[in-house]
Amino acid sequence: MERDAAETLCSVGIDVGTTTTQVVVSDLTLQTPAVDGAASVEVLDRTVHYRSPIRETPYADASTIDTDEVLAFVDRELRKAGRSPADIDTGAVIATGAAAKTRNAEPLVDRLAERSGEFVVATAGAAYEAVLAGRGAGAVTRSQSEGTTVATVDIGGGTTNVAVFVDGTARQTRCIDVGGRDVQFDRTGTVASVADSVRDHYAAAGALSDGAADSPATHRRLASWQADRILDCVEGPPFDPTTEALAIGPLPSWAPEIDEVRFTGGVGRLVADGESVDRDPYAFDDLGVRLAAALRDHPRFDTLPVRESATDIRATVVGVGTHTTTFSGRTIAVDASVLPVRDLPVVAVGGLDAAESAAAIQQRTAQAIETARDGDAADEFALCFPSIGPLTYDRVSVVAEGIAAAYAAAVGEDCPLVALTGQNCAKVLGQTLAAADGSRPTIVVDELELDGAQYVDLGAPVANGTAVPATLKTLVFDE
Amino acid sequence: MTTNDNAPSDDAGGVERPTNARRLERLTESHPSRIGVGRAGPRPRTQTLLEFRADHGEARDAVTTHVDDNLVNRLDLVAVRSRATSKEEFLADPDRGRDVSDETVERLREGCAEKPEVQIVVSDGLSSTAVEANVPELLPALLDGLDARGLDVGTPVFVEYGRVDVMDAVGEALDAECCVNLIGERPGLATNESLSAYFVYGPERGKSTAKKSVISNIHRSGLPPVEAGAEIAAVLEEIHEAERSGVDRGER
Numbered sequence: 009m010e011r012d013a014a015e016t017l018c019s020v021g022i023d024v025g026t027t028t029t030q031v032v033v034s035d036l037t038l039q040t041p042a043v044d045g046a047a048s049v050e051v052l053d054r055t056v057h058y059r060s061p062i063r064e065t066p067y068a069d070a071s072t073i074d075t076d077e078v079l080a081f082v083d084r085e086l087r088k089a090g091r092s093p094a095d096i097d098t099g100a101v102i103a104t105g106a107a108a109k110t111r112n113a114e115p116l117v118d119r120l121a122e123r124s125g126e127f128v129v130a131t132a133g134a135a136y137e138a139v140l141a142g143r144g145a146g147a148v149t150r151s152q153s154e155g156t157t158v159a160t161v162d163i164g165g166g167t168t169n170v171a172v173f174v175d176g177t178a179r180q181t182r183c184i185d186v187g188g189r190d191v192q193f194d195r196t197g198t199v200a201s202v203a204d205s206v207r208d209h210y211a212a213a214g215a216l217s218d219g220a221a222d223s224p225a226t227h228r229r230l231a232s233w234q235a236d237r238i239l240d241c242v243e244g245p246p247f248d249p250t251t252e253a254l255a256i257g258p259l260p261s262w263a264p265e266i267d268e269v270r271f272t273g274g275v276g277r278l279v280a281d282g283e284s285v286d287r288d289p290y291a292f293d294d295l296g297v298r299l300a301a302a303l304r305d306h307p308r309f310d311t312l313p314v315r316e317s318a319t320d321i322r323a324t325v326v327g328v329g330t331h332t333t334t335f336s337g338r339t340i341a342v343d344a345s346v347l348p349v350r351d352l353p354v355v356a357v358g359g360l361d362a363a364e365s366a367a368a369i370q371q372r373t374a375q376a377i378e379t380a381r382d383g384d385a386a387d388e389f390a391l392c393f394p395s396i397g398p399l400t401y402d403r404v405s406v407v408a409e410g411i412a413a414a415y416a417a418a419v420g421e422d423c424p425l426v427a428l429t430g431q432n433c434a435k436v437l438g439q440t441l442a443a444a445d446g447s448r449p450t451i452v453v454d455e456l457e458l459d460g461a462q463y464v465d466l467g468a469p470v471a472n473g474t475a476v477p478a479t480l481k482t483l484v485f486d487e
Numbered sequence: 488m489t490t491n492d493n494a495p496s497d498d499a500g501g502v503e504r505p506t507n508a509r510r511l512e513r514l515t516e517s518h519p520s521r522i523g524v525g526r527a528g529p530r531p532r533t534q535t536l537l538e539f540r541a542d543h544g545e546a547r548d549a550v551t552t553h554v555d556d557n558l559v560n561r562l563d564l565v566a567v568r569s570r571a572t573s574k575e576e577f578l579a580d581p582d583r584g585r586d587v588s589d590e591t592v593e594r595l596r597e598g599c600a601e602k603p604e605v606q607i608v609v610s611d612g613l614s615s616t617a618v619e620a621n622v623p624e625l626l627p628a629l630l631d632g633l634d635a636r637g638l639d640v641g642t643p644v645f646v647e648y649g650r651v652d653v654m655d656a657v658g659e660a661l662d663a664e665c666c667v668n669l670i671g672e673r674p675g676l677a678t679n680e681s682l683s684a685y686f687v688y689g690p691e692r693g694k695s696t697a698k699k700s701v702i703s704n705i706h707r708s709g710l711p712p713v714e715a716g717a718e719i720a721a722v723l724e725e726i727h728e729a730e731r732s733g734v735d736r737g738e739r
Contacts, residue, residue, distance in 0.1 A: 155507075155509075155510040155513050155514070156510075175513055339710075339714055339717070339718045341717075399624075399707075399711040399712075399713050399714065400624055400713060401623075401624050401627045401628055401713050401716075404628070404713055431711075432710065432711055432714050433711065433713065433714050434714075435714055435717035435718050435721065436628050436632075436713050436714045436716060436717035438717075439628070439631060439632050439635060439717045439720070440631065442635065443631060443635060
C-alpha cells in the first residue's frame with residue numbers, strides 16, 4: 009500500500025525540427041494514491057523548469073544533420089539547466105518535419121535518447137508530433153475542463169500538424185507537407201531551394217526556380233496557396249484534392265465541430281500574435297512570415313475560433329518533455345529484471361472477444377507473433393490486448409492458456425512475454441501466465457491508451473513498484 | 488462556445504432545452520450520479536423518482552438478504568455466525584457483529600487448519616449482494632496468487648452477520664498470522680455490489696482500526712473482482728514480509 013506521498017521525476021524533451029532545435033527540462037510530480045486497488049498513478053503537476061534558446065537545426069548538408077553540433081548543444085543546455093544525464097529520469101527525443109527525413113535522423117535520435125537520461129525514448133512521426141504539440145499547448149486540459157473540442161495547428165518549417173482533442177482525448181490528426189521552409193532564400197533574397205511538395209503540387213512553381221530573382225508578388229501568391237491548404241486541412245473533410253495529395257498519412261473522414269483553434273510552432277506563433285504584419289517578410293530567410301500573414305489575411309481566418317496558446321513555438325518540445333511518459337494502472341505484473349525495454353514493436357491481438365477456446369486464442373496470438381516478427385526475426389516485441397473478453401476467472405484462465413501455448417510453440421524460452429492490456433487485468437493475467445509458463449520473464453501492463461501505438465518503451469517501476477512509466481509512440485522517419 | 492447544438496435532445500435526460508446539450512451529455516456520462524435528470528415543477532419527474540426508488544429498494548435488499556447457502560457450499564467455506572442471531576440484531580448492535588461465541592471458536596478449531604500464515608474470511612457485512620457478485624470470481628484468483636507465492640493458507644471461513652473486525656476474533660481463534668476479510672460494503676444508490684478487502688497482521692480482538700489496511704470499491708465497474716484477487720494476494724505477501732499492517736506500514 010502506497011503512501012500518499014509525491015514522487016518527482018526529472019523529464020527532458022528534445023525536439024529536432026526542420027528549422028529549429030530545442031530542449032526543455034521539466035519536473036513531473038506523481039501522485040500515488042494512499043489506498044490500493046482501483047486508483048492509478050497520475051501526473052499531478054508538470055513544471056517546465058528550463059527552456060533552452062531556440063537554435064537553428066544544424067545541417068552538414070541538405071540531407072544530413074550535423075550530429076556533433078546537436079549533441080554539443082544538448083549537453084550544453086542540460087548543463088545550463090543544472091542537470092546531468094544521471095539526474096534525468098525520463099523524457100523523449102523527437103525528430104520532426106524535414107529533419108526526420110534526413111539520412112542520419114534515426115541514429116541521431118537513438119543516440120540522443122540513449123545518452124540523455126535513464127528512460128529517455130526515441131520518437132518520430134507527424135501524427136505523434138501533432139498530438140504532442142497539442143498536449144504541449146494545453147489542449148488536453150482545456151478540452152477536458154471546458155468539455156470542448158480543441159484543434160491545435162502546429163505550423164513548422166516542413167510540416168503542418170493538426171490534432172483535434174475532444175474532452176481531453178486526441179481524436180484526430182491531420183498532417184500535411186506545408187511549412188515555412190517550403191522555400192528558402194539566400195541573403196540576397198534569391199530563391200535558394202524549393203521543397204519537392206511545392207514543385208510537385210503548386211501549379212505556378214515554375215516561377216520559383218532556383219536562382220530566380222526576388223518577386224514579392226510571386227511569394228505572396230504561394231503563401232496564399234499554402235494558407236488555403238492549411239485552412240482546408242483544419243476545416244475538412246471534404247478536402248481539396250491538392251490537400252489530400254500533400255497529406256502525410258490518412259486524413260479523417262468526419263469533421264468534428266471545433267470550438268477552439270490554437271496556432272503553435274514557429275509559423276503558428278507569428279499567426280497567433282499578429283507580429284507577422286510588421287515583420288520583415290524575409291526575416292527568417294524563408295516563407296514563414298509571408299505564410300503567417302497570408303493566414304491572417306485569409307477571408308476564412310476570421311471565422312475560426314482562434315485562441316492564443318501560452319506555449320506557441322515551444323508547443324512540441326514542451327509536449328515531448330512533459331507528455332510522452334504515461335503511467336500504467338497500479339495493478340501490474342512485472343519481472344523487473346527485464347526492464348527497461350525500448351522500441352518494442354506493438355502488435356494488437358484483435359478479435360479476441362470472439363475467440364472462445366484456448367486453441368482459438370492460441371491461433372490468434374500466433375498470428376500476431378508472426379506479424380510482429382515480419383521483416384526481422386527478433387523476439388523483442390509487445391502484444392497488445394485491447395479486450396480479452398469478460399473479466400471472469402474462467403475467461404482469464406482460458407486466455408492465459410492460449411497465449412502461453414502460442415509463446416511456447418513459437419518464441420524462445422528466455423524471451424520475455426510483454427503484454428499490454430486495455431482492461432484492468434494485468435495482475436491476474438500476469439499471475440495466470442506465470443503459472444502456465446513459470447520460467448519465462450513476464451510483463452503485463454494495463455490501463456494504457458493503446459490507440460495508434462506502433463512502439464512501446466517501458467521503464468523501471470516507480471511509486472514503490474506499483475506502476476511503470478510507459479511511452480506508446482510512433483517511429484516513422486520516412487513519411 | 489458554439490451555439491448551434493442547443494436544440495433540445497432526448498438524450499440529454501430530463502433537461503428540456505439545455506444551453507449546451509453536448510456538454511450536459513458528457514457530464515452525465517462521466518459520472519454515475521443523478522445529474523441532468525430534470526424536474527417536473529418543483530418535484531422529480533416520474534421516471535427519475537421510480538428509478539431512485541428502485542435503486543433504493545435494491546440497496547435495502549443488499550443489506551437485509553442472506554448469502555445463498557449453495558454458494559457458501561460451492562466455494563467450500565466453513566460457515567459460522569457472529570454473536571448476532573438475526574439481521575435485526577446485527578444492525579442494531581454492531582459489537583455483536585465483531586465477535587464470535589466460545590462455541591463458534593470451538594467449531595472453527597474443529598473445522599479449520601490452525602496457525603495458517605493467511606486466514607481468508609468472507610463476511611456478508613452490509614451487502615450480501617456484493618459477496619454473491621464478487622467472491623466467486625475473486626476467491627480462485629486470490630488462492631492462485633497465494634499458492635504461487637508459497638504462502639500457507641488456512642481454511643476459508645464464511646461469517647454470517649459479520650463486521651470488519653470479526654476477522655480479529657476468527658484469526659485469534661485459529662492463531663493466524665494475517666487475516667483478510669472480504670466484506671460487503673454499505674450499499675449506495677449507484678451500486679449495491681461493492682466489496683472491500685480488509686487486512687490485519689497479528690489479528691486479536693480489540694485491535695485498532697489504524698492497524699488495518701483496505702482495498703475498497705471491488706465490483707464490476709470498479710476494481711474487477713478477478714483482478715482484485717490477484718492484487719489482494721500481492722498485498723498479503725507484503726504484509727507477511729513486513730510483519731505489519733495499517734499505519735504501521737506507513738499508510739495514511
